[in-house]
Amino acid sequence: MQDFLELAVSATASGCVYGLIALAYLLMIRPTGIINFAVGEWAMVAAFGGYVLLTQHELPYPLGMGIVLAFMLLVGWVTERIAVRPLVEKGAGVLAPILALLGVLVITREIISVSFPPDPLPVPFAVDIQYYKYFVIGITLAVFVAAWLFFEKTVWGRSFEAVALNRRAAALMGINLSRVTAFSFAGGAAVAGLGGLLVAPNISAHYLMGVPLAIQGFTALVIGGVGRVEGALLGGLLLAFAEQFTIRYAPIPGGFAQGVPLLFLMIFLIMRPTGLLKARA
């Protein structure tokens, strides 16, 4: 029972990280329809930011975290400016920015791999390791509550959706499209970065950590459905529980656990393509 509880807490903590990555996707998909696979790399960048500020320069955790997240806002904003907006303005459809962002993904990873040694680099825990999982869960819940309030309760959040549903109508309603797009990318980068920073102490900062996170986060999104913010968290939790319990109780090598997202993805695509929660009408 003790064992089971411990496992449940650690699965919840991983699920929170997947949920944050899923939320980062969601922030950008809602207003633009663009699936940005570079969110995994953004998480990776933030993890390296954590290494530089917290490990090398030994800044206090809240200060280091604040700087990293501010930097991520900037990264998201710049990315939107360079790789997304020119294409949106050309009316190039949704595929071109997705591909451009794949280019950004590779460029980001290569810059990190050029700038840092290839070994996994340590990032410190925010609080005592014993309580760290609860710290992750708490921060994630706070972010999700904020995101939920933003989308449900503010005019700004609702305008995100208006843009997604009908860009022309949104333009008529006086919603500033390019500003919404810019904010969604900045916000997406910050949320993905938070996910990366939170997971970094457990898995260390490494330049190849991005793609698995990108896959897990998107799987969580598919499970939860893009219709609702809380779906992202639910999807992340479900995926993490499935992964951890498979590793713990199924007689297969740990590496195979990486197959769990794929399996889940396929099952959900076949059985429930709209995700677990129904979108609001």
Place this chain on the structure above:
Amino acid sequence: MQASILEVRGLSKRFGGLTAVSELAFEVREGEILGMIGPNGAGKSTTFNLIAGTYPASSGEIVFKEASILGLAPHQIARRGILRTFQHNRPFEGMPVIDNVLVGAHRLFTKNSHAEEAVRRSRAEELIEFVGLGGLAAADVGTLSFGQGRLLEIARALAGEPRLILFDEPAAGLAPAELDRLAEIIRGIAARGIAVLLIEHDMHFLLPLAHRVVVLNFGAKIADGLPDEIRRDPAVMDAYLGSHAAHS
């Protein structure tokens, strides 16, 4: 009287709590131009999409050539011989005009032979000529004007040799001179023995063109008859004037 090719009976469509189309019944006869009009939000587009298979119907029956097509996917409906145009032109942008038209002939290809391809290609060229895009067969679709794009939509649908062709507001966005040309083409299509179902907001375009007219309002049929009868029908004028008054 000609036999009917498409029969719609008791067709309803609800979106959540909203009933977009209710208990609709009408038929399209061989070789005729049936016009369907109604003010904005009357359920014309929904009806169109139910026949084309874009939405599943909530209840009712749609029979084409004596077989039910209810619940079929859009591509299955197209294969049975119902082809459509789109209100907002949807060309295949990476292909020249001729290939766009050839895609319309997709359902007719039976084997992979040069002879078949050649026949279809010369047929597609005829159709490009027929709709008035002669000389543009090799052009990039991006270079076409909006009106030419609409003509391409028509040539593409005709390439599939449909028994019934569905027009979704073909007059929308066209200049007056283009409208005359469009009416002429639609008459030419009916003259080839192809049944036409024409959904249109613009009465002035539709009434001189259609053989018979169905009028919708609030998702239900309010009138059905010859264009002259429709012109004199007070209920129709009410629906149109009433809605215009309400909108302006």
Place this chain on the structure above:
Amino acid sequence: MRWLGAFLVLSGAAFLLGDYHNDVYRKMLLWVTLALGYNFLFGICGQVSFSHFAFYGIGAYSVVILLFQLHVPLPLAILLGVAVCIVVALAVAIPATRLEGFYLALATLALAQLFVVLLNEGGDITGGTGGIANYRLPAMLGLQIRGPWYTGVIVFLLLLTLWVLVKLDRSWFGRACRAVRDNPEAAAAMGIDVARTRVAAFTLTSALAGVAGMVYAFVDNTVNPPIFGLENAFLLLFMVIVGGSGRHAGAVIGAVLLFLLPFWLSPLVGHHHVLVFGVLMLAAILLQPKGLIGLWDQCRHRFSR
């Protein structure tokens, strides 16, 4: 006749090259073969997939395992290898292409990741992280094909792939693929089964990649996990985009250029040529969406006037 000429020229070249250059040449030909198949899937059918290189690996591993672990005769091993590719491709594509959007991209990304994991964890069957080495192509009809003669096999594979793809591209199937790429809804309205077209294109090109993988297995006479990683899947995408997606010539140009680029760049940037690839690909999408082949067309147009 033109095909025969191309075969003679391309395979004849192998006899003029030394061992090292012959090796580079063969790998370039394989990359061109893969890029051609990927161009059909991505450039012509409009599907973003990351598993093309994994299928190359599945083909290579299947044939080696079947031949040397299970001792299946070569022709049967080839057929079974193709069958494995087809089954895996169908299992991924049927659920993932039912929906609009980029589910295939994600599913194939996960598949490509999983494939490498399976290779590493596969124990004796896959040889684990070290892979399988020290085997040789079995003799056929008493003949042992080796050296430049094996380059001829690769040239044959390349031309066969190109021939199949050109034929398909010019048929109603190729047109249906382009229609699905440009506007799925309009394609469906013309009677095209969008999902089936996508599944067919994905399965076919994956099988072609698998066959290329089988040929590759006897180029280095070793197969190991790092060769089939996700990096190369990205590289394929970049090759097609930089060269000009949707055009066979574009795929060839992109593959040759991006394959050779590291050889010229390595004195300048060492092993970080991938960074250059990323920048090139981003530049192509932003500035020249039709790729190098589109640039070439523009130049030709200007000079012919």
